[in-house]
Amino acid sequence: MLQRFLLSDKEIIRRIKANDRTVLGELYLNNEKTITRFVQSHGGNAMDAEDILQEAIIVFWRNVTSGGYEPRAKTGTYLFSVAKNLWFNESRRKKRQAEPEANMALMADSKEDALTGVIRREKESGLRKALEKLKKPCRDILYFFYFEKRSMNEIAQLLGFANSNTVKAKKYQCLQELKSGISHAHR
Amino acid sequence: MPIDKDNAAEWHERFLLGRLNGQALKEYERYLKENPSASEEQRQWAEIIAAVEESAARAMKEEIRQQVERIKHHNSPYIAWYRAAAILFFIVLLPALFYYNDFGPRPANAPAPRMAIEEAEPENGPAKLPPSPAADKSARKEPEAEAAGQREPVRRKRSSTPALTRETTKEIRAGESAPVLSPPPASEKSAVYGSGTKPGSESIREQVAATLKQSAPPAQKQRGLAEDVHPFTTLPENGRGEGREGALSILNVESAPPGGAGLNDDQPHPPSLPVVQKSMMITATSGALYHVFSRDDANIAVGTDSISCRINKIGDASALILISPPQAIAGRLKEMKIDDSDKNYLILIFPDKIRYRLKRGLKSAPAVKMP
Numbered sequence: 210m211l212q213r214f215l216l217s218d219k220e221i222i223r224r225i226k227a228n229d230r231t232v233l234g235e236l237y238l239n240n241e242k243t244i245t246r247f248v249q250s251h252g253g254n255a256m257d258a259e260d261i262l263q264e265a266i267i268v269f270w271r272n273v274t275s276g277g278y279e280p281r282a283k284t285g286t287y288l289f290s291v292a293k294n295l296w297f298n299e300s301r302r303k304k305r306q307a308e309p310e311a312n313m314a315l316m317a318d319s320k321e322d323a324l325t326g327v328i329r330r331e332k333e334s335g336l337r338k339a340l341e342k343l344k345k346p347c348r349d350i351l352y353f354f355y356f357e358k359r360s361m362n363e364i365a366q367l368l369g370f371a372n373s374n375t376v377k378a379k380k381y382q383c384l385q386e387l388k389s390g391i392s393h394a395h396r
Numbered sequence: 397m398p399i400d401k402d403n404a405a406e407w408h409e410r411f412l413l414g415r416l417n418g419q420a421l422k423e424y425e426r427y428l429k430e431n432p433s434a435s436e437e438q439r440q441w442a443e444i445i446a447a448v449e450e451s452a453a454r455a456m457k458e459e460i461r462q463q464v465e466r467i468k469h470h471n472s473p474y475i476a477w478y479r480a481a482a483i484l485f486f487i488v489l490l491p492a493l494f495y496y497n498d499f500g501p502r503p504a505n506a507p508a509p510r511m512a513i514e515e516a517e518p519e520n521g522p523a524k525l526p527p528s529p530a531a532d533k534s535a536r537k538e539p540e541a542e543a544a545g546q547r548e549p550v551r552r553k554r555s556s557t558p559a560l561t562r563e564t565t566k567e568i569r570a571g572e573s574a575p576v577l578s579p580p581p582a583s584e585k586s587a588v589y590g591s592g593t594k595p596g597s598e599s600i601r602e603q604v605a606a607t608l609k610q611s612a613p614p615a616q617k618q619r620g621l622a623e624d625v626h627p628f629t630t631l632p633e634n635g636r637g638e639g640r641e642g643a644l645s646i647l648n649v650e651s652a653p654p655g656g657a658g659l660n661d662d663q664p665h666p667p668s669l670p671v672v673q674k675s676m677m678i679t680a681t682s683g684a685l686y687h688v689f690s691r692d693d694a695n696i697a698v699g700t701d702s703i704s705c706r707i708n709k710i711g712d713a714s715a716l717i718l719i720s721p722p723q724a725i726a727g728r729l730k731e732m733k734i735d736d737s738d739k740n741y742l743i744l745i746f747p748d749k750i751r752y753r754l755k756r757g758l759k760s761a762p763a764v765k766m767p
Contacts, residue, residue, distance in 0.1 A: 230459055230463075231463065233456070233459055233460045233463050234460060234462075234463025234464045234466065235467070237460050237463070237464050238464060238467060238468075263456075263457045266456075266460060267453055267457070332443060333443070333450075336444065336447035337447060337450070337451060340447060340448065340451045341451075351448050352448065352451075352452040352455075355413070355444075355445045355448040355452075356448055356449045356452035356453070357452075358413055384444075387444065
């Protein structure tokens with residue numbers, strides 16, 4: 210509890226860069242009240258607030274790991290502004306879905322027909338299954354590289370590889386595994 | 397680095413991850429225009445990256461949820477209560493448990509438990525005990541007694557009734573030869589049901605025997621009527637056994653009046669216990685010695701035609717107890733005479749020729765008024 214209150218922004222960033230995942234829960238609890246109050250006062254419920262806060266933490270995490278985060282404000286303020294934008298986007302999306310005329314226009318504009326949609330969803334499902342089948346180091350490399358956008362040197366350091374070239378080679382193998390997994394899933 | 401088929405995948409990645417800028421971005425866009433199949437390749441890469449991102453985001457959300465649950469459970473108020481209960485148990489209850497229960501092995505010469513001592517206390521007073529390891533708090537409050545190595549008997553709570561002494565009551569007649577006896581034991585004095593003492597008639601019997609042994613000089617025995625009527629009082633504990641003046645006969649125990657004034661409220665006589673009021677020594681016509689008591693008993697009505705009597709043979713003497721006699725008789729008990737010339741009946745002769753006949757050989761019988 211005390212540790213949670215004493216957690217400084219620098220410490221949070223340092224831990225995120227070091228892939229210390231325990232900071233996730235602490236960030237959530239530190240900002241839960243503020244963001245829940247905001248979402249609930251703007252037409253959302255507790256579930257929406259939980260989802261928005263999680264999304265905001267993910268955005269913050271990815272920004273820090275990719276090097277896009279500039280600490281101009283406190284972590285709490287940053288998270289709040291991200292959550293606010295996410296909630297407004299979500300509200301707009303919900304509003305558009307609620308309006309039947311706009312919905313119809315959206316469907317008319319969409320070039321994707323039903324068959325293409327089914328094929329796309331099947332592909333996504335196969336990709337997800339193939340990812341789940343991947344072993345831990347492979348999944349971690351892909352997550353670090355594509356999701357967190359970490360550099361090869363960082364990944365090598367975090368996962369204990371000799372250098373970035375080793376990570377590159379390993380990533381290539383992992384992608385081949387994933388592609389073969391996708392093709393197996395489609396059969 | 398020029399784009400070709402071998403490194404096209406790397407260029408797609410860099411483009412999709414937003415790592416192309418300036419000249420590199422323009423070069424990549426030109427490559428896509430020149431190679432229509434590259435666009436399809438790029439779309440496949442975009443699908444893979446999107447799937448990885450979606451999967452990673454889902455995994456991260458799940459991780460957040462688990463951590464929050466774990467932290468909330470760790471900081472749960474129930475956990476705090478469990479901790480408080482455990483601390484309370486170890487700080488308060490456990491020492492108390494050891495304090496009030498002597499778990500250690502009892503040595504062979506260790507004194508018996510306190511309650512057992514109290515119940516088995518002899519009539520001559522409490523036994524002297526070594527200090528007990530499980531001494532109660534009342535004993536701790538009396539350091540002097542502890543220092544002397546003596547343990548006071550467990551004293552019951554006493555009321556604030558002023559102490560009744562010879563000086564305050566002035567009921568002992570001057571010049572009378574009151575037998576000097578050891579002070580009555582505290583347990584006797586505070587006889588209550590279930591206390592293990594001998595209340596009632598048995599106690600009286602012992603008192604009479606002791607009195608006969610120690611008092612009553614031969615010259616006095618020769619007299620037809622012993623006039624040593626002793627209205628007695630209950631002495632407080634601190635007034636007992638202080639020299640000859642302070643010493644009282646064990647017979648000199650007078651109960652409280654029915655109202656209870658002047659008695660220790662915490663030690664009332666049980667309702668059915670005999671209430672001895674007066675006693676005297678009377679020599680019968682045959683020379684036999686009778687120790688006569690009169691007592692009021694709330695359970696037995698005062699009768700004019702008959703008086704409930706009880707006779708106990710104690711050594712050479714007999715104790716005759718008149719239970720709830722009429723007021724006129726009780727007041728003039730010292731003038732009573734006993735005629736034991738008849739084999740079957742004992743005649744109690746009171747002043748004004750009032751006579752009662754008591755059948756002999758019975759321990760308890762009514763004395764019937766004779767015409």
